[in-house]
Amino acid sequence: MSFVIEDVLVRDDPAGARLPLVFDSPHSGSAYPPDFGFVCPLPLLRQAEDAHVDTLFGAAPDFGATLISALFPRSYIDPNRAPDDIEPGLIAGPWPEPLRPGDKSAAGLGLIRRLCAPGVPMYDGKLTVAQVAERIDRYWRPYHAELAAALEGLHAFHGVVWHVDCHSMPCFTIGGAPVDIVLGNRDGTSCEPGFLAFTAAVLRERGYRVRINDPYKGVEILRRYGDPARRRHSMQLEIGRHLYMNEETLERTAGFDRLQADLTGLIARLASYVGGRVSQLAAE
Secondary structure (H helix, E strand, O other): OEEEEOOOEEEEOOOOOOOOEEEEEOOOOOOOOOOOOOOOOHHHHHOOOOOOHHHHOOOHHHHOOEEEEEOOOOOOOOOOOOOOOOOHHHEEOOOOOOOOOOHHHHOOOOOOOOEEEOOEEOOOOOEEHHHHHHHHHHHHHHHHHHHHHHHHHHHHHHOOEEEEEEEEEOOOEEOOEEOOEEEEOOOOOOOOHHHHHHHHHHHHHOOOOEEEOOOOOOOHHHHHHOEHHHOEEEEEEEEEHHHOEOOOOOOEOOHHHHHHHHHHHHHHHHHHHHHHHHHHHHHO
């Protein structure tokens, strides 16, 4: 069963009983709004997409989990940034509320990107206050409202919820070997250690090279929704793009099917983990 907010997101729900398990893909969107106004080459801009990540996790509802996927591109507005993480110099005119640009904004990668790629400007001028406000209201807020509602509803029913924030990453190597998966929980502050450790173990069993919180710990989505003390567990999962696609053209490679099958197996194992933990907590 699918619920769609046009150009914003699609939520796929299980047909039967719902586990307190939510996957979201905030960066796989490729529906470019007509008012974007970027001046950089589109093929270069599209390399910012977490292409195909929503498809890789598409089996989640088959195992009782909810899957939420953004349809708009992160380069237009990034749901994994705080709504006040904006460079003042990017806006023509004063913003009506205090801004708190962080390290991502300083690198040109805040809520609204200044750079398409290092040294490549996104725009040929500034955006108006109205343009930025429209992006927040039309895209950022509905995405977070839907994700928050899914997590809140499941938590209210079960008293606990687990959440996997799904991304892809450019290829990088450690000791000459490419890193396949990075799991993040903001150094242990956004989910219980057991959930992350279990996920890492399943992936390593399947032969993937996995790192924890290095170099990706999780940003705004984990900060907003991860609260282990209240039984709200959010973990970020970054997949190396070298495993499944050409990083320049975004075309799927021969590795896609194997990776998708392995991630479907991971989803099944996580569903079993969540089901077991729900039973355990109910018995306490």
